[in-house]
Amino acid sequence: GVEVGPQPQGVARADVLDKMRKIVKHGLDFVQLFNEGKEFPTCTIEVYKIMEKVDYPRNKNGEIIAIIHPKLQDQDWQPLKNGDPLFLTLDGEVIPYQGNCTVYPTFINEAAYYEKKQAFVKTEKIKLTAKHLRLSVS
Numbered sequence: 001g002v003e004v005g006p007q008p009q010g011v012a013r014a015d016v017l018d019k020m021r022k023i024v025k026h027g028l029d030f031v032q033l034f035n036e037g038k039e040f041p042t043c044t045i046e047v048y049k050i051m052e053k054v055d056y057p058r059n060k061n062g063e064i065i066a067i068i069h070p071k072l073q074d075q076d077w078q079p080l081k082n083g084d085p086l087f088l089t090l091d092g093e094v095i096p097y098q099g100n101c102t103v104y105p106t107f108i109n110e111a112a113y114y115e116k117k118q119a120f121v122k123t124e125k126i127k128l129t130a131k132h133l134r135l136s137v138s
Contacts, residue, residue: 002027009112039134048077048104048123055117057087057095066095068109068119076106080122087119 004020034040057066066087072080079102080086087095097103105120107113 034133034135037135040130040132042129042132044127044129046125047128048106049126051103051122051124053116053118053121054105056119057089065089066093069094072105072120073109076108077104079103080105 002020002023004016004023056064059065066089069085069088071085080097080099081102082097082099084097085094086097089095099122101124103122104125106123107118108120110118113119
């Protein structure tokens, strides 16, 4: 599967659809080239690995008591460091991020995840190496 979000539920955005078409085309081109015998060298790419899902701050009744801080809104995949603003209470108090490493939040304040008790997902940036690849003919 390919997910090329974010976009609101029920909305068809031309820019997101164009990105989806391009990534599917690249995937199909890869399959064709591989089937034709093209060899692909070793390569390294940066990816984001999910660490944990983070819920909104809640009171003892399970009600949300803070919202995503404006400085974090729309900052998917951007570094979040210890002390950076994370949430804003309804009283105007800033709740900072408290962590021992820089993380890269994603799915920030996505409407589809409210019911799943998810304010955002913390990810870490890692490098993956794909080994040399070629068609093996028996």
